Amino acid sequence: MAIPVLICDDSSFARKQMARSLPEGWDVELSFACNGEEAIQAIKDGKGEILFLDLTMPVLDGFGTLAQIRKEDLNTMVIVVSGDIQPEAHAEVMGLGALDFIKKPASKDKIKEVLTRFGIL
Amino acid sequence: MNQTVTVSITEDQRDCYQEISNVAMGQAADLLARLLDVKVILPIPVVNLIEVNELRMALSGIENTESVSGVCQGFIGNGISGEALLIFNDTSFADISSLLKYGGITDSSLELELLMDVANILIGACLRGVGEQLDVGFSQGHPVVLGQHVNLTDLIKAKNYRWTKTLAIEINYKIEGYDINCDLLLLFTEDAIGVLNEKVNYLLED
Structure with missing residues (x-):
């Protein structure tokens, strides 16, 4: 069965870039969100078993989204994909329960490696 | 011959630049954070096609009421210049001076040195x-000094494009827990916009 995958980023270019970097032949049902609030709703609607999450976003940013996911105990695996590559940001998202951190622009190989490492692929 | 070439960017292109x-x-x-051992608060970059006199x-x-210091640095590559x-913000220098272990001491020449150092790092990394x-x-x-301890209007008035x-492209950096505020502005020339748009279109279509 197709896995519901959600891509959350305020940039439509970044969302497209992420979508086409997903491994070929991976059976997914893809949805998109433009900010954290939309992502939270999509997860509740069962559209985000796996979430690729940007950090710098309006309305609700990635840090806030992770905190909300934890608070509401939502069922999703979060991989942060961000341009904020400061060690502190990395540590903060891992502390908030992210599976891993991929720096932008995300390469196909890196995404595949992370998905494989967590037994998702 | 048509003398007025209309330069414009579409919403998709603007999003891509952002x-x-x-x-x-x-x-x-990340480089600045490592240099100063701080956390840099990242903004959402602002991309606009503007008239130079609206700079x-x-x-x-x-804010215009603040006393500021600034540098500018030209760049060029593959037909793209800017x-x-x-x-x-001048209040930033005391904190930068402390963070770089100059003991918070500031005088105009040290401030200039700090300004140049940070400019080299931020501008170089951003362009790269x-x-x-x-x-x-x-x-x-x-890098060329635009001015020290002046207001913003006077600082950019000196420029004649x-x-x-x-x-x-405006990027406003702030540092968590410190009174450090700086604005990095990348300005691409009118002639560069067409070349840039082509590059961006390629990324958008890909």
């Missing part, structure tokens, strides 16, 4: 980041 800037500013911020409006991160401006994504190698000119329109 995302490219987002990645580039993150790389630059003041593009510097939204700094100028980077880095403007600091943009260049990597667009497959352009930028060479940078020497030969172009009328510019693609302006």
Whole structure:
């Protein structure tokens, strides 16, 4: 069965870039969100078993989204994909329960490696 | 012959410039964070096609009542040229001086040194980041001081550009827990916009 995958980023270019970097032949049902609030709703609607999450976003940013996911105990695996590559940001998202951190622009190989490492692929 | 060439960017292109800037500013911020051992608060970059005489409006991160100092640095590569401006709120220097173990001491010449150091790091890293994504190698000119301890209007009044329109990318960096505020502005010339748009279209279609 197709896995519901959600891509959350305020940039439509970044969302497209992420979508086409997903491994070929991976059976997914893809949805998109433009900010954290939309992502939270999509997860509740069962559209985000796996979430690729940007950090710098309006309305609700990635840090806030992770905190909300934890608070509401939502069922999703979060991989942060961000341009904020400061060690502190990395540590903060891992502390908030992210599976891993991929720096932008995300390469196909890196995404595949992370998905494989967590037994998702 | 038509003398007025209309330069414009579409919403998709603007979004793409914003995302490219987002990645580039993150790389630059990481270097600054490591240098000063702080956390840099990243903004959402602001991308606008503006008239050069509206430059003041593009510097939204700094108030006109504040005393500021700034440098500019030209860049060029693959038919794309422009100028980077880095403007600091003068209150930033005491904190930068402490963080760099100068004991918070500031005088005009030390401030100038700090300004140049930070400008080299931020401008260099940002241009490298943009260049990597667009497959352009930028060479940078020497940094030039625009002014010290002046207000923003006077600082940018000193500039006299030969172009009328510019693609302006504004990145306002703040540092968590410190009174450090600076605005990095990348200005691309009117002639560069067409070349940039082509590069961006390629990324959008890909």
